[in-house]
Amino acid sequence: MIKKISHIYLHYILSFPKYVIILLMIILLGISSNISNFKLDASADSLILENDKDLEKYRNVIEDYGTKDFIIMTVTPYKGNVFDDQNLEIIRELKKELLLVDNIESVVSILDVPLVQSSDTPLVEMINDIPTILSKNTDRDKAKDEILSSPIYKNLIISENGRTTGLQINLTPNQNLIEINKIKTDLVSKKINNTISESELLLLGNIKTKYKILKKENDKKISTLLKEAREIQNEFMQVYDIELRMGGIPMIADDMITYVKNDLVNFGLGVFLFIVLTLVIIFKSLKWVVLPIISCIYAVIFMIGLLGFLNWEVTVISSNFISLMLILTLSMNIHLIVRYRQLSQDMPNQLEAIYTTTKQMVWPCLYTALTTIVAFASLILSDIKPVIDFGYMMTLGLMVTFFTSFLLFPTILVLLKKDEARISTSNSFKFTKKLADITVLKGTSIIVASFIVLIFTIYGITQLRVENSFINYFKADTEIYKGMKKIDDQLGGTTPLDIILQFNEINTPDDSSDEFDLGLLEEEEERDKSQEWFTTDKINKIKEVHDYIDSLPETGKVLSLASTIRVAEKLNDGKTLDSLELALLYKRAPDRVKDIAVNPYISIDKNQARINVRIIDSSPDLRRDSLIKKIKDDMKNKLNLEDGSFFLTGILILYNNMLQSLFDSQILSMGFVMIGITLMFLVLFKSLSLSLIGIVPNLLAATFVLGLMGLMNLPLDMMTITIAAIAIGIAVDNSIHYIYRFREEYNRTKDYNESVYKSHDSIGRAIFFTGITIIFGFSILIMSNFIPTIIFGLLTGLAMFIALIAVLTLLPKLLLIFKPF
The missing domain is CATH 1.20.1640.10 (Multidrug efflux transporter AcrB transmembrane domain)
Incomplete structure (x- = not known):
């Protein structure tokens, strides 16, 4: 041969x-x-395990809590502070320009956050028209104090020193891509579990092809969006005396x-x-x-x-x-x-x-x-x-x-x-x-x-360890590094982590504070699930987990229903709100407030609560795998949560x-x-x-x-x-x-x-x-x-x-x- x-x-x-x-x-x-x-x-898809069981949890959380892709643009005035009239006007103009960019759905800034302690408007009237920092009746000094001390806004849209604020630029979801991805995920799950039929296997091939096409188009749209956002960033930095930085997973x-x-x-x-x-x-x-x-x-x-x-x-x-x-x-x-x-x-x-x-x-x-x-x-x-x-x-x-x-x-x-x-044959080399x-x-x-x-x-x-630090992928003089570093240092961190608490089936509360007839809240004969959801045990558990996560040196901003409740309790002269009061507040709160302060952190239908955490990615002592293991272990042994009553998800977990x-x-x-x-x-x-x-x-x-x-x-x-x-x-x-x-x-x-x-x-x-x-x-x-x-x-x-x-x-x-x- x-x-x-x-x-x-x-x-x-x-x-x-x-x-x-x-x-x-x-x-x-x-x-x-x-x-x-x-x-x-x-x-992110290219670096995630397709057969990862946590991937399905992650996508379910995105769907259940309406999580959207977003980028953060930080604003740091060189003169004055964020709350000065000229700087608030710059932020307003910046937001206006960003909203003109295709595929930007909304921009949330310091101008949009509801304020409940900064005006003389009665609370009953405020429910239908909650003021913002630009509202006529808002006292600017009170608004500054409220925002800087708020457990929701501090280190989220404003730094602790009040020198830097952030704009959350929400990207328009691609519904076709989301639906195709959901079908693909379901079929991949069947394939992994060997329950997929021949027709579904053929469908999976077609779905993957379609998904790639849609994803390529979506990536191109996001790239164009980021390019235009950077042009706006450069234009404003040239015209105004401010520093603008950008960061976020889509930018990475x-x-x-x-x-x-x-x-x-x-x-x-x-x-x-x-x-x-x-x-x-x-x-x-x-x-x-x-x-x-x-x-x-x-x-x-x-x-x-x-x-x-x-x-x-x-x-x-x-x-x-x-x-x-x-x-x-x-x-x-x-x-x-x-x-x-x-x-x-x-x-x-x-x-x-x-x-x-x-x-x-x-x-x-x-x-x-x-x-x-x-x-x-x-x-x-x-x-x-x-x-x-x-x-x-x-x-x-x-x-x-x-x-x-x-x-x-x-x-x-x-x-x-x-x-x-x-050629020479001597040992000349x-x-x-x-x-x-x-x-x-x-x-x-x-x-x-x-x-x-x-x-x-x-x-x-x-001594080897395995780590995945996004910020350390880029040189210190690159725009993406500067943006992520700014967000880490001033606005609560970059890498997201979610902790989902799964409660037992809803039962009618039996504690003394909840003995009132919840039917008083009903406008219809059938009882609304939300009226039974806000029990004392749940709220206390959410607060306990929130405070534990917030105590960890590796975590930045922590948000949950506990953040919102503490704002409400502050309005209630520091008194704890019982289940009836919480249910009443939820029922009467405007949708705009719910969408900002409540809905991102609870799922009444699934009887869940969500604690949203951002990790300080630039921390030199951060050990991600050790942190994840510690949180899981402490929630079982220190907070007495049973297996199956919570899970961790997010980009941090998947990577x-x-x-x-x-x-x-x-x-x-x-x-x-x-x-x-x-x-x-x-x-x-x-x-x-x-x-x-x-x-x-x-x-x-x-x-x-x-x-x-x-x-x-x-x-x-x-x-x-x-x-x-x-x-x-x-x-x-x-x-x-x-x-x-x-x-x-x-x-x-x-x-x-x-x-x-x-x-x-x-x-x-x-x-x-x-x-x-x-x-x-x-x-x-x-x-x-x-x-x-x-x-x-x-x-x-x-x-x-x-x-x-x-x-x-x-x-x-x-x-x-x-x-x-």
């Missing part, structure tokens, strides 16, 4: 290079027609998409330019610059077209795939070039030199591709779709890289003249020669240094679930990678000891980076958590190439020490060249505005450096110690 493939390769591919090149170009032209379908997605998603787009273009181009520079420095020949570049461009364009054809979206997690494709393709091409230049000196013609090169390199290159595929395929074990897609994406990408390197590169090379100039000397003469120091690194690595890994799942799956995938690569080493080298020797340097490099992250208190997040698998997958290539060449040299020399020097001077050079290219290729990512990309680039580059040094020192030293041949 192998001989037949070899015969076909020589007589049909290398012997007819022009036809092969034309065929490859036709294939590229066809697949590139799908580039227009290439998409990006950095929305939109900015992430922007940065991902920029990174795809800028760093793809940056890596490309670095590749050109590297090739010029290494080979000092136009031919050896142009040929690898052609292969890299072909592989990247083909892959982008293929992703468009498969309708796979690039997310934050897979945003570096172009850089990875360029680096991996170049790495394989450099190995082919180095080997060709060595062999061509002793070959009579070009075709024979190329055929011999490909014949010798096909197996090590195939196995390096397969081992890297194993590493990326391990990502498929995740529960997160973007991570799974990234695994499939790079698996296909490596196949494209391999076939491009062994089809396009050699066929173009056949058409060129054979190199006549002889001092770096690899020096490493060979250290390995042979000072091998003990290598083992000691590796052992010390291992100890620090193990300790560092025990934390995603990270914990990713962390667990990466532990599983690391084991999968190790087992898979060991088995492939066994097949390739037919030696268990040689297989284990080959893995050690790469495992050390990958785990060293994880240990360093633990020591530096850098959390694992959605991007850095994939570093270990990627590092092992790429770095193990060098082990295969080195062991493969070392075995050849040993078979010729029968001397281990001499084999080290010869291997370092031949394949060692190629490993060094590809290693340096990979290291600096990843290091270019530090120029991103997106912090996870910067950290990913630096840490992956560091892992590649450690792997490079380990493969050229620790690996040969282990070969000298165990002598496996």
